[in-house]
Amino acid sequence: MIKAISSLRKTLVLPLHLHIRTLQTFAKYNAQAASALREERKTPLYQNGDDEYVDLDWDNLGFGLTPADYMYVMKCSKVGEFTQGELSPYGNIQLSPSAGVLNYGQAIYEGTKAYRKENGKLLLFRPDHNALRMKLGAERMLMPSPSVDQFVNAIKQTALANKRWVPPSGKGTLYIRPLLMGSGPILGLGPAPEYTFIVYASPVGNYFKEGMAALNLYVEEEYVRAAPGGAGGVKSITNYAPVLKALSRAKSQGFSDVLYLDSVKKKYLEEASSCNVFVVKGRTISTPATNGTILEGITRKSVMEIASDQGYQVVEKAVHVDEVMDADEVFCTGTAVVVAPVGTITYQDKRVEYKTRDESVCQKLRSVLVGIQTGLIEDNKGWVTNIN
Structure with a gap:
């Protein structure tokens, strides 16, 4: 009986050792394969000049x-x-x-x-x-x-x-x-x-699917993006999921993005889902003031300075929605969108079209901004950092 048990024990133990060795070998080759994949990812796939x-x-x-x-x-x-x-x-x-x-x-x-x-x-x-x-x-x-x-x-x-x-x-x-x-x-x-x-x-590449084409915006009246005393003025992750429902609804109707109104009177422009907005009337460019509900965009700030340098009167204020519907031009700014022209805005049952030609204010400001960002225009403001 003892011999039989000993024999059985050897039979059981041996496959276990082999199994462990097999797992160790597999783990070794798996690690080597993962390392090789990482090295392959580091290796340039092609070269363009130097x-x-x-x-x-x-x-x-x-x-x-x-x-x-x-x-x-x-x-x-x-x-x-x-x-x-x-x-x-x-x-x-x-x-x-x-x-x-x-x-x-x-x-x-x-x-x-x-x-x-x-x-x-x-x-x-x-x-x-x-x-x-x-x-x-x-x-x-x-x-x-x-x-x-x-x-x-x-x-x-x-x-x-x-x-x-x-x-x-x-x-x-x-x-x-x-x-x-x-x-x-x-x-x-x-x-x-x-x-x-x-x-x-x-x-x-371009943030909007329209590329450089003009955007079609919808003024949202049911949902608001932020309220006074909230965190609308900072880039909290909590600011963005709440806009998805309104944005999805607008896109399903063919719009590019949503323009939000203030949460109190719902008559003053705030910003779009992920970018600031500017309104042009003659030589005056207005943008909603940052009062805690609007993000202080870095592109927004830069465009305001460029516009002032070009002789435009730049005003931060409460922009009534009626002013938007009576504007010559409207455009949006942001890191992702850069400076994007707005072709139409729909508010209630009214749809307004805006200038989007090549000599528009939007295109002039975008040209200067992008020129500075990419080194095509001399940076005399200290905005650009060379890193290599």
Whole structure:
């Protein structure tokens, strides 16, 4: 009996050793394969002169997610100090189900771009202003934030590490998304105990499917984007999901985007779903004042300065919807949309068409802005940062 049991034990144990060895071998080859894939992803797929590019259809870039190779990650300790950040391959992150961002929406983000000059060098546009805006937003959401130097350094590292994903000059840009979130676990309502700052990137073309064609906007009267005392003036993630229903409804009816009105009287223009709005009448350009419900766009601020330099009277004020319907031109601004002409606005049962010709105010301002951003026009304002 003892011999039989011993024999049976050997029979059972041997396959187990073989099974473990097989798993170890599989794990080894799996790791090697993963490493090879990472190395392959780092290897340029083709070269254009002395510069390296990924193999993309640059002429047909939309505004979709095409993750670049690397992202930048920096953690914040419980005492509010950010550790030294580092680059890592773009990929999923781990979060506790009770993370503050998942349960209470404690997060803000920024949007900026890397531009490629005709000589292949990379430029950033006013990244320090993105850093300052994130700092203000973090204060509103009771979060620690990276310093301006930490923020700008993270943007630079992300852009350089993903240089081969920056489209050729005139073909698009590398959109860079800095995200600050409460990643620490928490059950009761309160600020998260820990925070994570992530920067990732994607090559993009025009934000709207219309490309450079004029937009058709719909004035929304049922839903509002933000209310006084809320967080509409910062780039909180909580500002964006609530606009999806109105935006989806408008798009289903053939509109490009929605224009929101104030939450009190519903008679004064605020902004579109993801961009600021400007109204042109003669030599006067008006835009809704930033009173806590409207995001202070960096492109908005830049366009206002360019317009003033060109002799236009730029006014920040409460813009009544009737003024919009009586305007000569309307255009939108934002990091993603740049400067986009509006062709029509529909309000109640009235539809108004606007000037969108090549010599329009919108096109003149866009030409100067893009020229500065891409190095085609000399930057005498200190807006552009060369990073290589």
